[in-house]
Amino acid sequence: MQLTKRQQKLRALESSRNSAKKSNPTSYVNQAPFRYAERNFKSRSPPPDMTEVFDFANMDGNADVIKKRIVEVKLKSDLRGLCSLFGDSEETWRDQWDRAYVIKGVPGLVVIPNPFSPPAQRHLVRRCLRVHARHPNLSNLDTHYNMPLQGLWELVEREWRGNLKESDKDYFVSLKNIDTGGENGDSVYDEEEKDYPRQPDISSSPSLNDSQHATTPTLKLDPLPSPTVPVLSPRQLIRKLRWITLGYQYHWATKTYHLNRRVAFPEDVGDIATAVVKAVEGVGLDEEGWRNDYAGDDFRPQAGVINYYQLRDALMGHVDQSELNMQAPLVSVSLGHDCIYLMGGPTRDTKPVALRLRSGDIVVMTGESRTCFHGVPRILENTLPGHLAPEYWTHAETSEQVPDDDWRIFGEYISEARINLNVRQVFDREVGM
Numbered sequence: 530m531q532l533t534k535r536q537q538k539l540r541a542l543e544s545s546r547n548s549a550k551k552s553n554p555t556s557y558v559n560q561a562p563f564r565y566a567e568r569n570f571k572s573r574s575p576p577p578d579m580t581e582v583f584d585f586a587n588m589d590g591n592a593d594v595i596k597k598r599i600v601e602v603k604l605k606s607d608l609r610g611l612c613s614l615f616g617d618s619e620e621t622w623r624d625q626w627d628r629a630y631v632i633k634g635v636p637g638l639v640v641i642p643n644p645f646s647p648p649a650q651r652h653l654v655r656r657c658l659r660v661h662a663r664h665p666n667l668s669n670l671d672t673h674y675n676m677p678l679q680g681l682w683e684l685v686e687r688e689w690r691g692n693l694k695e696s697d698k699d700y701f702v703s704l705k706n707i708d709t710g711g712e713n714g715d716s717v718y719d720e721e722e723k724d725y726p727r728q729p730d731i732s733s734s735p736s737l738n739d740s741q742h743a744t745t746p747t748l749k750l751d752p753l754p755s756p757t758v759p760v761l762s763p764r765q766l767i768r769k770l771r772w773i774t775l776g777y778q779y780h781w782a783t784k785t786y787h788l789n790r791r792v793a794f795p796e797d798v799g800d801i802a803t804a805v806v807k808a809v810e811g812v813g814l815d816e817e818g819w820r821n822d823y824a825g826d827d828f829r830p831q832a833g834v835i836n837y838y839q840l841r842d843a844l845m846g847h848v849d850q851s852e853l854n855m856q857a858p859l860v861s862v863s864l865g866h867d868c869i870y871l872m873g874g875p876t877r878d879t880k881p882v883a884l885r886l887r888s889g890d891i892v893v894m895t896g897e898s899r900t901c902f903h904g905v906p907r908i909l910e911n912t913l914p915g916h917l918a919p920e921y922w923t924h925a926e927t928s929e930q931v932p933d934d935d936w937r938i939f940g941e942y943i944s945e946a947r948i949n950l951n952v953r954q955v956f957d958r959e960v961g962m
């Protein structure tokens with residue numbers, strides 16, 4: 530993109546102002562370390578300081594202070610035996626299918642570098658857009674729009690193939706009537722920060738507040754639609770999708786689960802999470818006195834969130850503490866563009882570690898880390914792996930490399946996005962409905 534002279538001048542001015550602010554200790558002196566790190570990685574001008582980022586796919590490239598903190602550990606089992614979506618990934622594995630990493634000073638966190646094959650990653654991206662992002666799963670868009678039952682993605686595909694035109698009656702997804710009753714618990718999405726209504730009011734206190742737990746019998750009113758959301762074409766509207774919920778649907782306003790809105794948990798996502806929880810059983814760091822002792826057989830994938838990030842989106846620091854069962858590990862899978870993932874401590878006063886997560890990487894929050902602050906301040910541009918690019922099939926050399934011919938449309942979406950799929954156990958075991 531060519532900048533005009535005026536734009537260049539404005540950029541330069543912004544950059545010098547920000548640098549001055551950054552070098553002025555008084556403007557940062559009262560800033561909690563987690564916020565300070567968020568601010569660093571969100572900054573566009575000047576660009577963030579990336580010297581202390583953990584990169585598990587490029588071990589030699591890590592700074593010495595980072596290398597010293599990474600400890601390679603063995604998973605309980607070879608992942609390939611646990612779920613058919615694992616296996617045949619690119620170089621990173623070199624046949625070490627039981628390899629993972631933990632970090633000194635970050636008890637409970639386990640990182641498994643991408644174990645998925647390229648087709649498995651494409652399968653998950655497709656499922657996240659075509660299957661999971663529709664009724665009965667709730668999304669941020671449901672508050673404001675009468676979402677089509679067959680899903681927004683179906684309209685996107687029809688528009689893309691030229692089978693849906695502006696003059697067709699179902700082209701524009703209609704806005705919800707503002708008179709529908711409810712409480713105003715949701716905010717309109719923001720270009721840069723994902724509209725998790727929970728973010729602003731999560732306290733930095735490590736103690737769990739009972740009112741945030743799943744069983745609290747609070748009145749769960751649906752949030753009111755906003756009068757200011759625009760009417761958009763399917764391909765524009767899909768870029769406004771920020772999250773959907775799986776299994777037990779989440780009520781953001783009260784930070785509790787809807788016990789009466791339970792959707793069957795998707796098998797492929799549940800299988801991945803269960804396999805991962807089984808694999809990390811017993812993983813720990815003796816020298817720091819921690820070990821994940823959650824039995825894989827006790828894990829039940831009961832709820833999940835899929836986050837859809839556009840390149841300028843961020844997810845601010847938060848703690849996931851709405852689950853009654855806070856002992857079970859939380860499994861989180863990255864797809865598409867790389868991101869910076871911050872993992873802190875029980876309050877924002879702990880300096881977080883910054884991890885570069887790539888497509889396919891899995892983060893598991895076990896034990897202590899389960900109640901710690903974390904967030905995604907930055908999606909890294911120009912990091913889409915070739916096997917997810919829209920034009921991928923045109924470069925394929927063998928027939929196995931050729932993905933389904935409909936990949937191009939998913940590739941177009943993911944070429945400006947990152948998807949995160951995370952799975953939680955809410956209760957101790959199954960809960961009868």
Ligand SMILES: O=C(O)CCC(=O)C(=O)O
Pocket residue numbers: 834836844849861863870903904905949951
């Ligand atoms: O996008 C991610 O990697 C993290 C998402 C997350 O923390 C959440 O949904 O609670």
Ligand SMILES: [Fe+2]
Pocket residue numbers: 847848849903
């Ligand atoms: Fe989270």
